[in-house]
Amino acid sequence: MKKSIMENKDEAIANGLIVPDEQTCKKCHNPESPNYQPFDFKERWEEIKHPIPE
Numbered sequence: 261m262k263k264s265i266m267e268n269k270d271e272a273i274a275n276g277l278i279v280p281d282e283q284t285c286k287k288c289h290n291p292e293s294p295n296y297q298p299f300d301f302k303e304r305w306e307e308i309k310h311p312i313p314e
């Protein structure tokens with residue numbers, strides 16, 4: 261996959277990029293999980309986001 265695809269959000273989505281929201285995370289991070297930890301979307305998002313560097 262070309263880097264230019266990831267630099268164009270619409271094209272990236274067309275090629276399978278998932279733009280996750282709280283519901284996406286909670287498919288796994290929910291109390292049914294065997295090692296569930298309280299899941300605060302905003303806090304956890306800060307831990308995993310990886311913006312394009314300036």
Ligand code: HEC
Pocket residue numbers: 280281284285286287288289295296297301304305307308
């Ligand atoms: C397909 C299942 C799945 C989805 C969807 C998912 N996660 Fe996870 N996540 C895991 C697993 C499995 C672990 C590792 C087990 C653990 O640490 O509890 C993990 C670990 C993490 C950790 C490290 C936890 C820790 O305490 O060290 C963070 C932060 C995290 N996920 C954030 C997110 C965020 C934010 C989203 C949504 C954008 C998300 N995850 C969506 C399965 C998932």
